Amino acid sequence: MIIRLVLVLGCLSLCVAAWSVAGPFICSQQGLECKVTIFDCLDKGWLKVYKYTPSHPEDLQVSVDIRGDESGHLQPVLEASWKLKDDGGIRDLNATELNVMMWSTNANVCVRYSLKKQLPMRSPSGEKWSFSANMLVLDPEINHSNYDVSKIVVVPGCEDAIMQITRFCIERGSLWRPGITAVSRESTLAVSFTPDPLCEEYIVIVSSSSIIIDTHTYKGxxxxxxxxxxxxxxxxxxxxxxxxxxxxxxxxGTDCARKRRNVDICPGPSAVKPTEAPNVQVYTFVTVGVVFFCVVLTVMMCLLCRKPRKPAVIAPPVGDEIRQPQQIKQRPKVLVIYSQDHRLYRDVVLKLCAFLQAQCGTEVLVDLLDTTSIGVVGRIRWLEWQRQQLKNSSDKTWCCAREAFRPSGGPCAAKVR
Structure with a gap:
């Protein structure tokens, strides 16, 4: 298979002469076995059909330079260079060719590098294979008028709704609607579809993940x-x-458009069967009891904090009597006594104390918040000393049990002392 590089000189009216400068024609790569041929671009090889086609060249560079010919005279020559792609297509590369066409006359001249061996992916230096041509002599422009009245028209493909009804596209399956269906039966997958009247042979391909299986089927x-x-x-x-x-x-042939469909052969999610209730652990009852106590105690403290108080009456000043400053009200104190038989219960007490301080403006006295003093005087003396500090009528002592409040008069009654 031969790759062609086509160079069209549109801005310069250059005439290409089919002769070259002096010197043998060798390939641009050192040690590369190939043959250089200059001809008129007519080759019977273009009429052959090949199974595989290599990738196109890249990085075409073109310029005009001055070189001496066989007689020592300077001539304008074409300097061209290009590279080959380093992919798997290079295995099917037999030759690479430069095609130069003169715009005004459509005259063509080609420089072909025919390879004698299959090329490796890259050259021995580790770079991409590159080729160059500098043997074509050009004639300078002579300022002739150049007319180019043209327009590019792109013909839509057979996917276009209008083109689908043309004979060209119909003969390639543009109106074919296979209606693919798939059914899973036991350990097989049955695929069904409707054939096209103009096609006798089909290839059915089924793939999942990295596994691909195909089979041929015929219409009859x-x-x-x-x-x-x-x-x-x-x-x-x-x-x-x-x-x-x-x-x-x-x-x-084998390049016709394919029809595709995705299928799911697995059944839908089955109904979830009811599961047995898990065994309820003892700590579940403890947690429920603590939460219930927290809710009840919070509601009661909110009601207590929102109880209306009598407004202070200030006597108006008489004569030159100096108004006495109003006595600053102290925050009410609450002494909290609680049971310490469970860690979760102590956490609830701490959260209750934080709520009373933040929402009700109450000074809370609890041993969990004064561990330093308790470590010095002991828990009993600290408790007695705190009870003696409750002097105001708004100060209260709360005795909290895990089953909320006990009846009045009991050892843990919540009452004003």
Whole structure:
């Protein structure tokens, strides 16, 4: 397969002469076995059909330079260089060719590098294979008038709604609607589709993950074609499959457009069966009791904090009597006595104290917040000393048990002292 590099000189009316400067023609790569040929670009090889086609060249650089010919006279020559792509297509590369065309006359001249061996991916220096041509002699522009009245028209493909009804696209399957269906039966996957009247052969391809399996099927006199695949070829967990139908029409051969559909053969989620209630642990009752106590105590403290108080009456000043400053009200104190038999219960007490201080403006006396003094005087003496500090009528002592408040008169009654 031959790759062609086409260079069109549109801005310069240059005439290409099919002769070269002095010197043998060698390939630009050192040690590369190839043959250089200059000809008129007519080759019977372009009429052949090849199975594989290499990638196109890249990085074409073109310029005009001055060089001496066989007689020692300076001539304008074309300097051109290009590179080959370093991919798998280089295995099918037999030659690379530079095509130069004169704009005004459409005259063509080609420089071909024919390779004698298959090229490796890159050159021995580790770079991409590069070729150059500097043997074509040009004639300078002579200021002739140059007219170019042209416009590029792009013809839509067979995906276009209008083009689909043309004969060209119909013969390539533009109106074919296969209606692909797939059914999972036991350990097989049955694929069905409707063939096209103009196509006799199809390739059915089923893929999932990295596994691809295909099979050939032929139309004959059938109106529906079927293909069966064994699910044993896939893991049991495969549910998503991609089904492709590749038609082989006479006009496009193996390059015809494919029809595709994604299917899911796994059943829907089954109904969830009711599960037995888990065993309720002892700590669940403790947590519920603590939460209930916290809610009840919070509601009662909110009601207490919102109780209306009598406004202070200030006597108006008489004569030159100096008004006495109003006595500053002290924050009410609450002494909290609680049971310490569970860690969760102590956490609730701390949260209750934080609520009383932040929302009710109450000074809370609790041993959990004064561990320094308790460490010095002991818990009993600290408690007695705190009870002696409750002098105002708004000060209160709260005795809290885990089952909320006990009846009045009991050892843990909540009452004003």
């Amino acid at each position: 006199n059938q109106t529906t074609l079927n293909a069966t695949f064994k699910l044993d070829n896939w893991p049991k967990t495969c549910c998503q499959f991609v089904i492709e139908i590749k038609p082989i029409f006479l006009q496009c």
